[in-house]
Amino acid sequence: MVTAMILAGGVGSRVGAECPKQFIEVFGKPILAYTIEIYQKNSQVEAIEIVCHEDWIDYLKKMIKKYDLSKVRWITQGGKTFQESVINGMKYLKDKLNMDDIVMIHYGAAPFSSQHIIQDGIEKCRKYGMSVSCTPCFQLMGSNDGNGKSKQWIDRDKQVQICCPQSFRYGYLVDIYERAENNGLLTKIEPHTTSLMYALGDTVYQSYGNQTNIKITTKEDIKLFEGYVLLKKREKTESLGNIKLK
Template sequence: MNISLIFAGGVGTRMGNKAKPKQFLELYGKPVIIYTLEHFENNDDVDAIVIVCKHEWIDYLKKLLERFNINKVVKVISGGETGQESIFNGIDYIHKNYNEDSIVLIHDGVRPLINQDIINKNIKSVIDNGSAITSCPPVETFVRVDKNNKVMDVHDRSMSRLAKAPQSFYIKDIYYAHKKAIDDKYFEAIDSCSLMRHYGFNVHLIDGISENIKITTPIDFYIFKAIVDAKEQTAIFG
């Protein structure tokens, strides 16, 4: 089976909105999290969706799922104190309730601009290579600096990629890595890709799209709106 694990546990501090977490901000009457979920809901190869959410927002989220006819969600789970702990809560549920050879697609609830091709590529890459890290080339130069902001190195963009999401694995592999991290008290992983690499797994990149942004700041939300508007205009006028 193919299960999507959606992380919706952020509080939106950098968004500057204290009333509502960023995944629940609305564009044209639809919350960001629903834009995200619809991609997985409408994919024929996705069998189920599990969501990790802050405990106090679970009832609100369930009402949204009903309102927008998101029917593949089988469980909404409370998040933990950290992102790593929250993802493990979802991984643990999937490991207990599905075959360990099932594929899990781990995705941010605030990345609503993925598409069906990216989801399909993730599933195929796990079958072919054991993993899938959605990525795209950087468009700007980035550098490595020391603690005094002195430039230590300029990276070759042709040999670099931006890691995005989904990040997908067999459930048995990602479960093992999380359990090992708990045993080792290793809590520094910034995402599933870094966790898997830390424990010796080879991870395979797939090509994504640059607009697959994570909505973290107000400018990200405005970019999201601009892209949605552009797609709407294209659909109307061709």
């Protein structure tokens, strides 16, 4: 069984909006709804869990009904941090999943992911027990030494950009957090499950990613997503036009 755990517990203060960024509307539709639809449309994903900001759970329920997001089986309350939200979501699934089931952790404000990205995440996770969508660093990179200065060149070919989904065999996800807690890492390592893996000495296995696969962090990212939605609509219209011509 493949379950998507979509994190919608954050505030997203860097966007500067009146509501959490995952609930900002783009063309009249919340960003979170676009994100959920990625998994709603995937034939291998059987269930979706939303880890939601407590003040927005009622709104979320109405949104799920409005957009017929039928794979959403569970809603649980988010935490104050990424780690707390993942732990809440993981514990809520305890009596609902088997240890060999796959859990795909995804940001609610990361609506750019494609079906290719989701599929490869599932395949790599089945092979290695976990996977993370990674993208090569295409831009030149340098150190950030403070006061607007950079003194060291960084080899971009030795770096990857990590995004979502972050996919795990459920039993392995539980094991990561148990070991992290036993080693006193939960209050020290932020903000990702993969950060805990690095601290524990585990290997992170890469799945497909591309430069489009970002999470919305700033106002500019929202503008990018507006363009992305328009592009997808145009592609769909052109595709339907070609079918009619045939």
